Amino acid sequence: MASSTTGRARMRLRTFLLGASALVIAAPALAQSADPPSNLEELVVTGARVSDATVAIGTDEPTATVSITREALLSAPAGVTGLKMLESLPGFNVQANDALGMYEFGNSVSVRAFNFQQIGFLLDDIPMGRSDQFGGSPIYRYVDNENLARVTASSGAGGLGLPSYSSLGPIVDYYTRPPEEEAGGMTVFTLGSDNLRRGFLRLDTGEHAGFSAFASASLIKGDLWRGPGSIDRKHYEGKIQYRRGDFVATFQTVHNDYFDYDSPSITKAQYQGTAGDIFGRSGRYFAYLGYVPQSGAVGSPATAVSLPTAAAGVPYSNANYNQYYKFAVNSRQDHLYGLTLAGRAGPIDLSATAYYEEKDGYGVSPEAYATSLTSHNAERLVVPGLFAPRGIQYGLSGIDGTRKGVTGRATWELGMHSLQAGVWVEKDDYHRTQQRYNVENGHPDGAPLFNEPVHLQRNYVSTRETVQFFVKDTLSLLDDRLKIEAGFKTLNIDYEISGARNPGDFIAQRRPTLTADWSDSFLPQIGAVFSVTSREQIFASYTENMALPRGADDIFSAASPIVPAPDAETAKNYELGIRTNRRTFNASFVVYQTAFENRLQSFSSPVPGSTQLETFFQNVGAVEAHGAEFSGVWKPAFLGGRIYFNTNASYNVSEFQDNYATFLIADKRVPDFPEWVVQGGVTFEPAPGAVVNLSMRHISDRFTNFVNTESTDGYTIWNAYVDLGEGFFVGPLKQVKARVNIDNIFDEDYLGTISTTVNTPATFRPGPPRTVQFSISAEF
Numbered sequence: 001m002a003s004s005t006t007g008r009a010r011m012r013l014r015t016f017l018l019g020a021s022a023l024v025i026a027a028p029a030l031a032q033s034a035d036p037p038s039n040l041e042e043l044v045v046t047g048a049r050v051s052d053a054t055v056a057i058g059t060d061e062p063t064a065t066v067s068i069t070r071e072a073l074l075s076a077p078a079g080v081t082g083l084k085m086l087e088s089l090p091g092f093n094v095q096a097n098d099a100l101g102m103y104e105f106g107n108s109v110s111v112r113a114f115n116f117q118q119i120g121f122l123l124d125d126i127p128m129g130r131s132d133q134f135g136g137s138p139i140y141r142y143v144d145n146e147n148l149a150r151v152t153a154s155s156g157a158g159g160l161g162l163p164s165y166s167s168l169g170p171i172v173d174y175y176t177r178p179p180e181e182e183a184g185g186m187t188v189f190t191l192g193s194d195n196l197r198r199g200f201l202r203l204d205t206g207e208h209a210g211f212s213a214f215a216s217a218s219l220i221k222g223d224l225w226r227g228p229g230s231i232d233r234k235h236y237e238g239k240i241q242y243r244r245g246d247f248v249a250t251f252q253t254v255h256n257d258y259f260d261y262d263s264p265s266i267t268k269a270q271y272q273g274t275a276g277d278i279f280g281r282s283g284r285y286f287a288y289l290g291y292v293p294q295s296g297a298v299g300s301p302a303t304a305v306s307l308p309t310a311a312a313g314v315p316y317s318n319a320n321y322n323q324y325y326k327f328a329v330n331s332r333q334d335h336l337y338g339l340t341l342a343g344r345a346g347p348i349d350l351s352a353t354a355y356y357e358e359k360d361g362y363g364v365s366p367e368a369y370a371t372s373l374t375s376h377n378a379e380r381l382v383v384p385g386l387f388a389p390r391g392i393q394y395g396l397s398g399i400d401g402t403r404k405g406v407t408g409r410a411t412w413e414l415g416m417h418s419l420q421a422g423v424w425v426e427k428d429d430y431h432r433t434q435q436r437y438n439v440e441n442g443h444p445d446g447a448p449l450f451n452e453p454v455h456l457q458r459n460y461v462s463t464r465e466t467v468q469f470f471v472k473d474t475l476s477l478l479d480d481r482l483k484i485e486a487g488f489k490t491l492n493i494d495y496e497i498s499g500a501r502n503p504g505d506f507i508a509q510r511r512p513t514l515t516a517d518w519s520d521s522f523l524p525q526i527g528a529v530f531s532v533t534s535r536e537q538i539f540a541s542y543t544e545n546m547a548l549p550r551g552a553d554d555i556f557s558a559a560s561p562i563v564p565a566p567d568a569e570t571a572k573n574y575e576l577g578i579r580t581n582r583r584t585f586n587a588s589f590v591v592y593q594t595a596f597e598n599r600l601q602s603f604s605s606p607v608p609g610s611t612q613l614e615t616f617f618q619n620v621g622a623v624e625a626h627g628a629e630f631s632g633v634w635k636p637a638f639l640g641g642r643i644y645f646n647t648n649a650s651y652n653v654s655e656f657q658d659n660y661a662t663f664l665i666a667d668k669r670v671p672d673f674p675e676w677v678v679q680g681g682v683t684f685e686p687a688p689g690a691v692v693n694l695s696m697r698h699i700s701d702r703f704t705n706f707v708n709t710e711s712t713d714g715y716t717i718w719n720a721y722v723d724l725g726e727g728f729f730v731g732p733l734k735q736v737k738a739r740v741n742i743d744n745i746f747d748e749d750y751l752g753t754i755s756t757t758v759n760t761p762a763t764f765r766p767g768p769p770r771t772v773q774f775s776i777s778a779e780f
Contacts, residue, residue: 055150057579057588057631062485062527063541064575064590066090066631067152070177073145075693075721077741078190078775079198079220081140082151082174083107083116090629091155091650093677093699095753099193099743099771101140102220102231103260104133104330106765108753110673111155111170113594113625113654117550118569120164120171124252125407126338126355127163127426135399135430135553137357139174141256141334144218146188146200147237149175155629156573156592157543160487160525161470163407163424165548168571168596176252179212179241180204185780192773196222213240225768227287228325229261247343254336262328262365263287265755265763268710278307278320284749284766288325292444311369316391316442319368324444327366327394334359352408360400366444367393367436375436375455375503383506387452391442394449397458401430405466418474420487426466432553434458456506460499462553467492472525481531492519493548493568501557514556516565520546539590540576547571549598571596587632594625620706621658623670627651647680656706663758665706671756674714676700691723704754704762712764715750719743733778741773 058065066089076085077100084101086109087094097106109116121128121139130136151174158164158171183206190198202216215238222231234257242249266286269275273282279289294306311317335358342351372389380386405426412419434457440446472487498513500506527541547569549555555566577590599620628651635644654670681695700714725737744767751764 055152056633057581057586059537059579059581060483060529061154062483062529062539063154063157063543064539064577064588064592064629065152065154066588067150069150070148073148073151075691075723075739076145077192077721077743077773078145078188078200078739078777079196079218080145081107082143082145083109083138083140085145085151086153086172087697088648088679089153089155090631090648090679091627091652091677092153093672093674095765096768097263097753097765098225098768099773102222102233103224103263104138104140104258104332105262106753107133107138107140108672112592112627112652113571113596113623113670113673114168114170115672117166118168118170118547120158120162120167121174122162122164122171123174123254123336124176124250124338125163125173125340125351125353126336127405127407127424129357129403129426129428130166130548132551134363134397135359135401135432137334137336137359137403139172141258141332142254142336143174143176144200144216144235144237146186146202146218147176147216149177151175156575156590156594157525157527157541157545160472160485160489160543161409161420161422163405163426163468165464165466165468165491165493166550168545168547168569169543169573169594176237176239177214178250179207179214179239181207181212186777187780188775188777190773190775192222193771194223194225196220196773207243210243211240212243214238224261224263224287225771226263226285226766227261228290229263229288229329231260233258248341250338250340250342252338252340254334256332256334258330258332258334260330261288261325262330263765264328265753265765267761267763268712268751269761271751271764271766279323284769286766288328289323290325292324293321311373314369314391314442316444317369319370321392321444322366322368324366324392326445327364327392329364330361331363332359332361347412347414349411350408352406354406355404357403358401359403362399363397365395365397367395369393369442372436372454379455379503379506382509383456385453386456387438387454389436389442389454390438390452392439392444393436393454394439395436396434396448396450398433399431401428403428416476418476419472420474421471422469424466424468426464428464428466430462430464430553432458432460432462455503456500457503458500458557460497460501460553460557462495462497462556464548464552465494466548482528483530484526484528486524486526488522488524490519490521491523491546493517495548495552495565497553497556516552516556518546518548518565518568520568520570535582536578536580538576538578541573542575543573545571545573567598569596569598584637585632585634587630589628589630591628592626595622597622599623620656620660620665622656623654624657625652625654625670625673627653642685643682645680645682647678649676649678651676660706660758663707665708668706668708669703671703671705671708671762672754674700674702676714689724689726689728691726692720693722694718694720702754704764705757705759707759709759710761712751712754715748715767717743717748717750717767718745720745730778733780735777735779737777739775739777741775742770743773744768744770746770 055067079100081101084096086092091111093110095108097103117131128137131138153172157169162171185203188200198220200218204214218235220233236255239252307318338355340353372393407424409422436454438449438452468491470489475484495516523544525543529539549566572595574593579588630649633646654673656665659666678698684692696718698716704710721741723739728736747770750767752767753765755763
């Protein structure tokens with residue numbers, strides 16, 4: 001086994017070195033063919049939807065860093081979520097349940113060897129904490145794309161000082177626009193498929209005696225494209241800023257109120273119509289029921305409108321009543337406040353950010369009569385106040401909590417050195433409850449009876465206390481042509497969970513307190529960027545990272561009374577790349593290798609008698625990934641400067657290194673990691689104020705389980721938009737524009753988000769069909 005592992009490591013190293021050699025060989029050729037040195041500002045590709053090259057390809061960064069700037073963000077469909085924005089970046093495999101990415105439990109992301117919960121997310125230097133949809137702080141709840149200045153992503157290694165206990169390398173920063181210097185505002189109104197309605201309004205006060213502010217609100221409503229139900233989101237943002245000399249104080253706040261109905265994950269057999277579904281459902285529109293089947297019918301249930309009684313005298317005891325849509329809902333309220341102070345004290349730049357987050361919410365899932373009866377009988381003699389089940393059960397899961405912290409850093413320019421040090425401290429308190437209640441007459445459409453609990457599942461509090469410290473030196477040599485960054489960070493996470501973690505704690509009448517600690521006092525990062533010419537750079541980096549074990553609450557809730565603390569996930573990331581910035585094109589190419597240990601893999605399985613998927617985590621050993629990423633824009637002169645092309649492409653091989661339990665998964669591909677992710681587009685500016693874009697996105701085949709016995713086909717999606725009116729004025733309104741977005745032009749039918757398994761068929765969320773959106777926007 002050791003020799004096999006060594007052989008694999010050598011093979012990965014050879015692959016990495018081959019890519020590195022190609023870059024070293026290419027660099028002199030680029031230098032020889034380069035135009036004579038001149039002002040870099042003359043060499044950028046320009047266009048209505050082209051991002052500044054220094055931002056788009058990460059000029060002067062020692063790591064692979066790319067950005068989406070405001071020009072591109074405003075071309076996306078109005079209301080697109082912060083997570084779905086990432087699909088235009090190289091290497092990011094983004095899956096969403098709908099065209100905007102609004103349905104939270106339908107979202108997934110993978111990049112290189114990492115998934116959604118191993119990526120660090122920040123909003124204006126405020127860390128987002130866990131990305132869990134149920135109890136975390138996923139980024140899509142905190143941004144409206146109209147308020148964003150840019151989104152910057154490092155797919156392999158983010159900045160050393162960026163605060164995150166989730167990241168094993170990748171970091172994504174969302175930067176919001178500051179208040180405008182002049183009073184004014186912006187409004188957007190949108191109509192779209194599935195009865196989509198959205199309104200956005202932003203008002204800016206302008207700057208007065210150093211003070212400026214803005215406030216914005218967006219409201220979105222729409223129907224689920226798959227089955228009955230709706231989505232309703234109210235979102236508010238605001239920022240107050242004060243400037244005086246080098247001193248800047250900024251207070252910002254975000255409030256998000258979200259409600260939606262669920263849609264089910266389905267197996268391939270259900271999708272293909274071979275599962276023998278009692279209600280005759282199949283295909284991409286497989287959904288929950290919008291009606292309550294008749295109770296007590298005899299004979300064949302193939303009519304899909306009636307169900308036989310499963311338990312004598314209990315009309316709604318048939319387990320299939322759990323398919324009624326009103327028993328599958330989610331509701332969240334999130335509030336974030338941040339205060340940032342930045343200034344200069346002599347030769348030192350100082351900045352500090354304090355933040356406070358509060359959240360509240362609930363989810364509802366059904367539970368079948370037989371399942372509730374078994375759990376009720378197990379608890380009724382030891383838990384007072386329980387009632388026998390009447391029929392279908394109302395499963396209520398509640399969450400609330402607070403997260404507060406502070407980050408600070410100091411930067412000192414000292415000759416050739418730029419010294420930086422910083423600290424991050426955070427405390428995250430999270431409260432989780434879960435109970436099953438009767439509904440009136442046991443009827444699926446009956447009102448929940450919160451005075452009739454049937455059995456109790458959870459009532460616990462978990463706390464995470466995090467401290468991170470970092471130091472870094474950036475050394476500039478050879479007349480600033482060579483920059484070397486070197487430093488390290490320390491990370492310590494204290495964890496505690498206390499209370500009733502599972503039904504066993506209620507039955508045994510215990511309320512245990514479990515603790516764990518994960519720390520590493522030396523996580524190094526070193527990188528360098530060398531300007532071969534005034535237009536070409538070579539960059540390389542090596543980083544080590546540690547992350548809080550994903551799903552810590554689920555891990556410590558899975559068994560009683562004690563679960564040994566799993567080891568923290570750790571990763572080592574290597575990158576080597578080259579970037580170029582020419583008159584008609586800019587591009588970045590990078591090869592990478594990633595290896596990490598103690599990987600905690602998430603698994604989802606349905607709760608017996610319920611449609612709810614419970615997620616748990618298991619350690620599956622080590623994972624290695626290697627590959628390459630390319631990003632570029634080309635605006636050929638022979639097309640008159642009106643047409644330009646953009647391409648992002650990534651090749652990735654991510655494999656398990658060890659067997660898991662009795663399953664032979666060593667050398668198997670990690671599920672839900674496509675080998676190829678390719679995106680390309682062409683933009684045409686036929687006249688001033690008019691922009692037409694056609695783009696495609698291809699995802700190759702993906703395995704769906706650890707043993708690689710099931711896979712899902714790759715797919716290609718074509719999208720387009722037409723933007724008209726830029727520079728058009730109507731009375732007090734300026735920049736009056738109309739935009740049409742069409743997603744999935746050819747109505748590709750495919751399976752998107754995967755809930756992976758070990759050796760059984762996985763479940764999927766079908767990708768959304770063709771959607772059309774029309775928006776009118778104006779500034780004033």
